[in-house]
Amino acid sequence: MPQVTVTSMARGADGRMWIGTQNGLARSDGQAMEVYQVNEFPALGSNWIKLIQVADNGDLWVSTLKHLVRWRDGRFDVMAQREQIGEVTALSIDSSGKLWVAADRLWYFDGVALVQYDQWQGSVRTLVAGANVWVANDNNEITKLTGSAAEFLSWPVEPLVVRQMAIIKQRLWVATSQGLYRSNGKQLERMTESPVIALTTFGDALWFVSEQGVFVWRGDHIEAQLLTEEAGNFTLISTIFVDENHAFWLGSQAHGARYFWRASYAQISTQDGLSESSWSLLPEKNGLLVGTNRGLFLGQKDEFKRVVGANQIPGGVGYALLRDSSGRLWVGTREGLAVQEKSLWRPIKELRGQQVNSLLELQSGDILIGAARGLYRWDGERVGVLAGTQALVGKSVRSLLEDNSTLWIGTENGLKEWRVGELTSATLSPLAQEFVPALLQLQDGRVLAATYQRGIFIKSLAGPWRSLELSRGLPTQGAFGLFEHDGWVWISNGDGVQRIPVDQLEAKNPMLQVVYFDEGQKLGRSRLRCCNGGGNGRAVIDDGYAWFSSLAGVVRIDTNLPEVKVPVAKVRKVLDVGKSESRLMKDLEVHYSVLDFRNAQQIAYRYRMKPYNNQWQEAGDRRIAYYTNLPPGPFVFEVQAKQAFGRWGPVASATIVVEAYYYETLWFKCLIAALVLIFLYGIFRVRTFSLRTRSVYLAQEIQARTEQLETMNSELERVNKKLHLASITDPLTGLHNRRFMTEQIGVELARMKRQRQQQQQVQSNNVLGFFLIDLDWFKHVNDRYGHGVGDMLLAETASNLKKACRESDMLLRWGGEEFLLLAPDSNPSEFSRIADRLRRAVAMAGEKMGLPQRISASIGCVPHPLSLRSDIDNWTFTLALADYCLYQAKAAGRNCSVTAVVDDELLSTYREAKITSTELSSWRDEGRLNVRVLESLDTP
Numbered sequence: 001m002p003q004v005t006v007t008s009m010a011r012g013a014d015g016r017m018w019i020g021t022q023n024g025l026a027r028s029d030g031q032a033m034e035v036y037q038v039n040e041f042p043a044l045g046s047n048w049i050k051l052i053q054v055a056d057n058g059d060l061w062v063s064t065l066k067h068l069v070r071w072r073d074g075r076f077d078v079m080a081q082r083e084q085i086g087e088v089t090a091l092s093i094d095s096s097g098k099l100w101v102a103a104d105r106l107w108y109f110d111g112v113a114l115v116q117y118d119q120w121q122g123s124v125r126t127l128v129a130g131a132n133v134w135v136a137n138d139n140n141e142i143t144k145l146t147g148s149a150a151e152f153l154s155w156p157v158e159p160l161v162v163r164q165m166a167i168i169k170q171r172l173w174v175a176t177s178q179g180l181y182r183s184n185g186k187q188l189e190r191m192t193e194s195p196v197i198a199l200t201t202f203g204d205a206l207w208f209v210s211e212q213g214v215f216v217w218r219g220d221h222i223e224a225q226l227l228t229e230e231a232g233n234f235t236l237i238s239t240i241f242v243d244e245n246h247a248f249w250l251g252s253q254a255h256g257a258r259y260f261w262r263a264s265y266a267q268i269s270t271q272d273g274l275s276e277s278s279w280s281l282l283p284e285k286n287g288l289l290v291g292t293n294r295g296l297f298l299g300q301k302d303e304f305k306r307v308v309g310a311n312q313i314p315g316g317v318g319y320a321l322l323r324d325s326s327g328r329l330w331v332g333t334r335e336g337l338a339v340q341e342k343s344l345w346r347p348i349k350e351l352r353g354q355q356v357n358s359l360l361e362l363q364s365g366d367i368l369i370g371a372a373r374g375l376y377r378w379d380g381e382r383v384g385v386l387a388g389t390q391a392l393v394g395k396s397v398r399s400l401l402e403d404n405s406t407l408w409i410g411t412e413n414g415l416k417e418w419r420v421g422e423l424t425s426a427t428l429s430p431l432a433q434e435f436v437p438a439l440l441q442l443q444d445g446r447v448l449a450a451t452y453q454r455g456i457f458i459k460s461l462a463g464p465w466r467s468l469e470l471s472r473g474l475p476t477q478g479a480f481g482l483f484e485h486d487g488w489v490w491i492s493n494g495d496g497v498q499r500i501p502v503d504q505l506e507a508k509n510p511m512l513q514v515v516y517f518d519e520g521q522k523l524g525r526s527r528l529r530c531c532n533g534g535g536n537g538r539a540v541i542d543d544g545y546a547w548f549s550s551l552a553g554v555v556r557i558d559t560n561l562p563e564v565k566v567p568v569a570k571v572r573k574v575l576d577v578g579k580s581e582s583r584l585m586k587d588l589e590v591h592y593s594v595l596d597f598r599n600a601q602q603i604a605y606r607y608r609m610k611p612y613n614n615q616w617q618e619a620g621d622r623r624i625a626y627y628t629n630l631p632p633g634p635f636v637f638e639v640q641a642k643q644a645f646g647r648w649g650p651v652a653s654a655t656i657v658v659e660a661y662y663y664e665t666l667w668f669k670c671l672i673a674a675l676v677l678i679f680l681y682g683i684f685r686v687r688t689f690s691l692r693t694r695s696v697y698l699a700q701e702i703q704a705r706t707e708q709l710e711t712m713n714s715e716l717e718r719v720n721k722k723l724h725l726a727s728i729t730d731p732l733t734g735l736h737n738r739r740f741m742t743e744q745i746g747v748e749l750a751r752m753k754r755q756r757q758q759q760q761q762v763q764s765n766n767v768l769g770f771f772l773i774d775l776d777w778f779k780h781v782n783d784r785y786g787h788g789v790g791d792m793l794l795a796e797t798a799s800n801l802k803k804a805c806r807e808s809d810m811l812l813r814w815g816g817e818e819f820l821l822l823a824p825d826s827n828p829s830e831f832s833r834i835a836d837r838l839r840r841a842v843a844m845a846g847e848k849m850g851l852p853q854r855i856s857a858s859i860g861c862v863p864h865p866l867s868l869r870s871d872i873d874n875w876t877f878t879l880a881l882a883d884y885c886l887y888q889a890k891a892a893g894r895n896c897s898v899t900a901v902v903d904d905e906l907l908s909t910y911r912e913a914k915i916t917s918t919e920l921s922s923w924r925d926e927g928r929l930n931v932r933v934l935e936s937l938d939t940p
């Protein structure tokens, strides 16, 4: 509240309360308070609010110290200023919806502007408008304006001060400093004597505030005194407002505004004459009988008297009550059972010391007694264990119900069935182990069993037991008391009282109402401890009230008063809290609330923003939902509210459209996609170009390298060839050397073989001649003329020998002063002539050099193969033989040629590649090798 002095109150079209104070206008939904002041709403002219009035169309008229203002669609407009019409003292809406204004004169609003009512020229202290307008002037004279006429009302006494007026059924009520007056024709009648401060009407009832309290006048009498002068410290009342729940608001000059409602429940306890804990209730003709810790009490709504003393019944605690059809009163106690017949109490000795939990009169007239150690029957004369229930002896029986031929027996461990004298305990039943404190048969025949731990079970005529527990909306796990009334099943337990429509008991989500919620469940549990009870009748209906036994007297609930309604949530406003330059609703607050002036702080909310988040968000008592960075799109915000343990109320919704940032729009995304594609294509093109350039470059590079390599290869080949040539050539003579021969002889031998095969028949004279030539006494040449001359001689010899050879011959420098000539296709018969020619070539070399010494050579010449039967490939043997022959030529005096013939037999078997001269000498001695000097035809 902006200020404690409340001047006026009214209810807006949406149910919120407008409260005028001396420092601004306030509006409340029961929890939050919005304040309207001049600094934000200059049209008000002043923060001192004098009067407020809500018109039928929802407009709010506000009279401040300076302006008459109209509030419509969230804005204030100045309709008149004090300078024009004077100080406004009253506002009233007539039955046609027209606003009347009491100021310096009488004014009304014609829909556009204020117009002075020119048929009334007098002053106006206050007014009230209905079918007619009633005006009180400064002299407290009241006039009824009826069209063109005016009726003057007369006072029975004078003087008095008219404070406020109201109309009920065409009759005027006037609050004055000397009491309440009512019009009667042209007279005013005094109805009460003490000064009346404020009044208002609701329906045909007048509510007024006097120094004695708040009163409701209906018809010809005061119907209720709702608040006495002693009630609380709420004093200096200035104004009253009544709502459709028959709850009322009081505005005070010193204590702000307060909301008062009539609780549908009451606790009746020691201060009402009742004992503490009550256990069992029994509606009787002359009142409600209550079994307590200290005897029995009888009473009505507000007053109870003890009718049975504690000493009259065993132990004194009235725990179970029954009035049987013969008028006997049975009282089960914690220590036994007593029956009252003709005002005489008689204890039942068979039950002495046992707690009696339940009493039931059977159709037969027998009385059943459910006790702590079994089930008993009184048959008119005696009390004994009910036949067939011996199994229950020692067990505590808590509740009983007769259902045609079946007797239901609720015990502390299981529900039993007794039928024609036989006891059955349905072991498969969900109730087989439950503590069953109460049983009830509905008018439609269904049976209800209350349990301590698992809610309620319902049994259709032939169906199975169905449970109604926490999971199906029951606020607590236990149920202690049950009754059916007016289409509802009432359930009581330690947490309060709930009720369910009978036809919803087996519904999937039954509509359950919390009639009374005992906050004692929380810390500092209340003394009420509604609603425990002990024996039977712990919850009964009597005279329009539901009664429940409790630990502190009884709890009474008025079944006719409006129940706690399912709260209706409302979205109050959607607030964009994003950056000021952004109007895109990305970050927002959604404010919601319910209109509840009674339990607003107990209300819980849940909300969701579809389709952004389809799950309900439990918000507790928070009344703002916050969202940050919502994606673009339309959303539906939904909110629900509920009372503690109540059901969720209807869904309130608001549609919110979040616009997209430019970068969230489709065209922008398309643009970006296109740019990305173009960019990628560009990269692709650049890459292709560079790859192509690179591949051209690489191709050129490869070609260059290949050419380089080829050049190098050919160079290498050339060098290799050169090297090879060098390796097979003797540098001094230019002849091939021994290595060349080993490389080439294979080729020559293969050629020979081919040749032989082609010729079919072997021609023994066509052989490869081996001529091993060694210069004689060459050492002497070196020694005598020097090595240079020796070299020259060797070169010259080579040159001459070359000339002496055929083209196809192979002349080699075999080493030192030794040469080897291989002469293919030679005939051994020509060896002598060839050898001569070779020796002559040697001699001519010496001569050519002008050496004084005659130069000669010795030659060993051998054909290869040595015989037709010898191995062509074994040329080393031939060479060894040639060497042997050369040796023989030296031995024979040099300057001659020696050849050899080997035993054909021997050759055909001999395959050794190496043979020593010793071996050859032994062959010679054996006559298998024949050596002979070739006859020289032309001795050089």
Ligand SMILES: Nc1nc2c(ncn2[C@@H]2O[C@H](COP(=O)(O)OP(=O)(O)OP(=O)(O)O)[C@@H](O)[C@H]2O)c(=O)[nH]1
Pocket: 732, 774, 775, 776, 777, 778, 779, 780, 782, 786, 787, 788, 789, 790, 791, 794, 815, 816, 817, 890, 894
């Ligand atoms: N100047 C020169 N002398 C060589 C070359 N190769 C070998 N000789 C020499 O030739 C001589 C060969 O001497 P010997 O094996 O005793 O034979 P000889 O002196 O020819 O006597 P006989 O062969 O028994 O007739 C050695 O003194 C070698 O030094 C060469 O390339 N140039």
